[in-house]
Amino acid sequence: MGGLLGLSNGGTINSAYATGAISGKSSLVGGLIGQARFYGSINNSYATGAVSAPTAYYVGGLVGQARFVSVNNSYATGAVTGGSATGGLVGYLDTTSVNNSYSTGAVLGRNVGGLIGLITRGNVTNSFWDTVTSGQASSNGGTGKTTAELLTQSTYTGWDFTNIWYVADGPTRPFLRSEYEFTKLVNGALTVNAAAAAANGGVVTAIAALPGNMLPRVLPGLYVSVLDGQINFTNRAGSPNFSSGQFGYTPSVTSPPISLPANPGLRFTPPPMFTQPPAFTTVKDGGIKDPVDMVVQ
Template identity: 45%
Template sequence: MLGAGTQSNPYIIQTAQDLNAIRNNLTAYYELANDIDMGSWGNFTPIGTSSAKFIGNFNGKGYKIKNLTINSTTAYVGLFGFTENATIQNVAIENANIVGQNVNYVGILAGNITNTTIKNCYTTGNVSGQYGVGGLVGWHYSGLIENCFSHANPTGRGRVGGLVGNGATSNSLVNKCYSTGLVTVTPDPNLYNGGLIGSHVDPTKVTNSYWDTETSGQTISAGGTGKTTTEMKQQSTYVGWDFTSVWGINNDYPYLQIFGVPTRQPQQQTITIQSYINPIHSKTSKTNKSTKQTQSFLNAIQTLSERHTGTKRTVMTYTLPIKTSVQKQNRSVRSAIATVNTYINPIGSIVERQTKTIKQLLSYVDNIQSKVNIITPLQNKAVNGYLYVLENPSSSYFIEHNSNTYAIKNPSTVEVIN
């Protein structure tokens, strides 16, 4: 992970692994460098617990965390489980699926915040838990939530709100925020639920904030003002909001400028139209349409092709014995013997000589040394001692094979018959 984690040189979050590594240093400064898709991560563990709170600074820089999935059986559920003296700003979480199985304090961005500032953030998706469930924050103990909104759908047993589940103290401040998500409370639909805030110790601490009474299914809220969908898409509804540098609106719900103009999703709408048509009298003429089949013919193309073939042959020659026979016939009475010589050109031949050479090899055998001890009795007797020296001579042979060349001549015989 790039950076040093300081305010002037924060850690840079570029991947899902970097995001997960925040839990290794809960006091540092962090910044997103790009959008992060958590779709292939699987079940993500919230960052920060009640015993190890996140107390650092997280700046999304206008980037988004998409397809975040959390399924937890431990309380304080969200991207950040528990924060204290922290700052979270300029981050969006889209298409989240956050589940707290029979546990409390569940939100998409944070499960619980204490003395924490959250600014310029928004969420979409679904979130569910038991008590203290909100589209943005589950349990707001203290701190400021400002310039934020949620389109997420929260579901829980009680203290469920479109933006915040519960504002636990008079220091739970909400300013210039709105929500549109469907708020569902089961089994008791009247147990502290609200379109914007599920419950709040002091609803007056929620200022200049609104919720959509039609899309949320809620006509009440522990703070904020309910508006129709049409009113929620009008700039005049949002009193005191900064539509110059913070917010924007374009015939739809307000958006945060830091994330750019949102792509408007197509909406399905069913319209019933009844029309009445007087009987139509007309004269009908029949028109036949003829379809002709057209065929085209292509004259044969004649070509002259030449084929050149290279043939490789192996030719062997044999020399037959040469024989000559010369006969002389005379129409005379006399007979004579004449010697006729014939000449045959020399027959050339190639003689291949193969020589096998064995080089002289010398071997050396060290002399055999021996020690002879002669033991004699103390009597004056002649003693003979014998010493044998054994040598291992070695022999070397040189063998040559001489090749002989033979000349073969084919004599010719001439016979003269008179």
């Protein structure tokens, strides 16, 4: 049983994802694929839903059992509960290679591992699990890192952050650049923040506050797209300018706004109007006093 496939028999899976929760009683349960076998591969893919199969064996956040396959540039973030051989990424690994991948979900069961639950033969290279969020200090393959370390690009030695992955140090763990192409908004329109001022000759095409339940395909926070001119994006942590064609993002009022390399799959819609927000009140540390948290102008 899997969020995408129950069985992949020699197939090649590219740029696939599953976000729904998985619950099962039989064995071979995975967030994306239940069982992958016989010289196939899983590439540039991810699963985010919780996986619950407390009486089953071979249970994984991405793949329940991987035999004679390769798993490359993939991740899982959902909590995983299994009976035996349970892992944050793969439950049971047999004659399989795992490269440049990670998991972060809580892992519960018997014979568990933060990344890999059980391994017979195989290689795990440049792959990690979060020792804090998983609740697991060990794994049958991979390297355990703290949450803070996994939010830092330098942790991921050998990963391709030019063509495959993207990370903003501090706010995000790595996510796939293909998610820019495949992410579409669902379940309603963006929330428009009208407390902004159009100035500096710039035109903001949208300001969007995203709900946290859309993680990780679209990270929660404030996004801006600049259609023309220049925009100043100010909060307590910074005040950068963004020019025509750029996309700005900040996850919170305490994180400096950063520039994204591309539109993260959002459908920007111009707000009906802009209103001039109250002026910032300067405090001793030079920050911004409530009620104004951020200003785009």
